[in-house]
Amino acid sequence: MTARDVSGVALTPEQWRLVEELVQSLDPAQACWLGGYFTGLEAGLRSPPSQAVSPMQSVGRKLTILYGTETGNAAELARALETAAKGKGLSCNHSDMADYKVRQLAQEEDVLIIVSTYGEGDPPQPATGFFEFVEGRKAPKLEGKRFAVLALGDSTYEFYCEAGKRLDRRFEELGGERLAPRVDCDIDYEEAAEAWTRAIIEQIGAEAKLATVPAVAVSSPAASTVVHDKRNPFPAPVIDNIAIVGRGSTKETRHIEFSLEGSGLAYEPGDALGLAASNDPAVVAALIDMLALQPDAEFEHKGQTVRLDDALTHRFEITTATPRFLDYWALLSEADALKQLLQDDRSGDRSVFLHTHHIIDIIRRFPVTDVMPQGFVSALRPLQPRLYSLASSLAATPDEAHLTVAPVRYDLHGEPRCGVATGLLADRAEPDTVLPVYIQSNPHFRLPGDDAPIIMIGAGTGVAPYRAFLQEREVRGAGGKSWLFFGERNFRTDFLYQTEWQGWLKDGTLGRMDVAFSRDGNDKVYVQHRMKEQSRDIFAWLEEGAHVYVCGDATNLAPDVHEALIDIVVSEARTGREAAEDYVRSLQSDHRYQRDVY
Known part of the structure; x- marks a missing residue:
């Protein structure tokens, strides 16, 4: 058999057979697209073999983006950085420090780091393991590796952007070479982060040797729906706004419901509602x-x-x-x-x-x-949105978002003061008031499979996501065991959502509940005390694969509960403190110990 000539182009019989088979399987639109594709590909096919490179494939250094986040800002920036890199033809990937295989660090080449600072100079809780490895004795030498750090923080704190500063110092100590000086961003980070992204990608892109083929433009229908996010929040009407503490309570806590009808917004239990607040x-x-x-x-x-x-x-x-x-x-x-x-x-x-x-x-x-x-x-900072843990499940309350809010009120210099957003929600968000909102995903606070046991620990408004968890599990008919530890001041006035917990206890959605009301007795009793009283059963649940959740105050609740968990492991596993700390760390690395603290 001889080659067949088609418009001056010789095809072998085998090539012609493949073309005929392909043509028979295409509809007209696909055939048209494929024709355009091969037209665009022609220049690449003509190139000498030594110059032929896959479309948009970089022959430069390996690029990895790592981020550490508590609220999701660093994750959002990492995705934008990856998009910018790929737009320049750079091959890269991004990874949450919580999921990153730390031993892989020795094989990296160029590492771009975006990390927020939590509390008084600490790394985000999900990134703790990454920091411990990098700052420990097992960290690899980084000679020949390059890095750059974008640090997020709040300049009103003494240890501003300290987490980013720590990684910047440590990567240099390990022998890494800076691609660019560290950039520290305040809470109005958007413009500085965009400038850093643009500069670093331009620098790496200029260094990389790229060979590309002309891209084939594929038309797509124009987007017909509006996407509501942080930059374009949805105007959500307030459905209800009620006090959920009893008369005489020393606290003020409110349950607020928003309508998301027509927004296209979706969320999972554990996510947060962002509120674009306005000043009083x-x-x-x-x-x-x-x-x-x-x-x-x-x-x-x-x-x-x-x-x-x-x-x-x-x-x-x-x-x-x-x-x-x-x-x-x-x-x-x-x-x-x-x-x-x-x-x-x-x-x-x-x-x-x-x-x-x-x-x-x-x-x-x-x-x-x-x-x-x-x-x-x-001289002022832009007014930033505020995030609140969602107290509802979409599966149980379609087109609604519920919040549990305690207004921040205090005296300062002889005058009553109030939190910007909590004051808005408590004092100026009457039913039918429209407020701009969006969904902030929180992948580090997620329900496990339906059969997995869960232990939920929270105080005050920290109980909000657990209401969402149980609503979700009730709708799904989940069979996994569940146990709630809840703390507040007084049983009579502050037992938030009491009738709902009792209903879930009755139908089995909630298996156990232990409460701690700190002002009801002579001695103050908190959730960590109730945990220690049930240490044997808690450890048994952990050994069965239970997932532990902590939500609430970062200053007292979170560290006290953490210490209680370590003490429980020491006592019940009959081991030393160091081994118990390793046990709790393994829960974190396995995503079985998750915190949403503020």
Whole structure:
């Protein structure tokens, strides 16, 4: 048999047979697309073999993106970084530090790190194992490896961006070479993160030797639905907003329901609802009055003309004082006390000052005349969304999102103060009020399979996600055992969702419940005390494969429960503390010990 000539192109009989078989299996649209594909591929097929490279395949260094996150911001940035890298033709992958195989670090080449700081300089809880490995004796030498760090933090804390600083120092100690200096981002991280992403990808992309073939444009129908997310929240009407503590309670806790009908938003138990909060109009008015400015004063902001009162209500953080504002007000007021706080050796005093003075307190204490609106807002941070653990399951409450909220109220300098978002929810979110919301995924706080036992530990509003867990398990008919430890102040007034827990106990959705009401007796009893009382059964559940969840206060509850777990293992496994700590660490690495703390 001889080759067959087709329009001057010779095909072998075998090639012609394959073409005929392929053509018979294609519809007209597929045939048209394939024709365009081969047209675009022609240039690559003509290239000498030594230059032929797969479409968009990099022949440069291996690129890995690692992120450590508590609230999901670092994960979002890592995905954006990966998208930018692939847009430049770079082959890369991204991984949560919680899931990363640490022994693989020795085989990496270029590592880009995005990590947030939690609490007083600690890494995000899911990333703890990664930090322990990197900062430990078993960490590999990193000669020949390159790295860059994007650190997320909150400048009002003394150990600002410390987790990122720790990895930056450690990678250098291990012999790694910086691709670029570390960048530290405050809570208004978006612009700085975008600039870092753009610069680092341009740098790596310029170094990489890429060979690509022309891409074939494949038309796709225009998106017909609007996606609601952090940048485009959904205007959700409030369905209900009720107090769920009894008369005489020393606390204020509310159950708030939103309608998500028509939003397209979906969530899983363990996720959070993001709220794009706005400032209290009374606080805005008081601040404008102290500055001796007019509410309708206009200025330019990001290419738009905005009114001062609107900007201070919806765009900027006007309560929490930051180092940025301190710098600005010290320059404007020329106050010696403020200048001293800015000195490098006064970081501790500066942190205390910022946490005990709102912006309006600083203005009152160090008054300034002739403040310009545009200059003033340049010293403020953008108003950030607030996240709340969802207290509902979509399977049980379609098109709804429920929250359990305790308003933050306190006195400062002789005046009552209130949290920005909790005050909005408690005082200004009447039924039918519309508030902008979105869903923040939390993959580190997920239900296991339906047959797995779960132990849920929480105090106060930390019980919210467990309501979602049990709603979900009830709808699914899950057979796994469940055990709730719940703590609050008083049984009579503060037993949140009491009738619902009792209903689930009755039908078997909830197998056991232990409660700790700290103000009901002479001695204060908390959930960790109840855990130790049930140490034998808790350890038995752990040995059966139970998953442990902790939700609530990061300052007291989380560390106290963690210590209680270690003590239980020491007691019931009859082992030493070091072995017990390893046991608990293994629960974390296996995703059987998950925390959502704040």
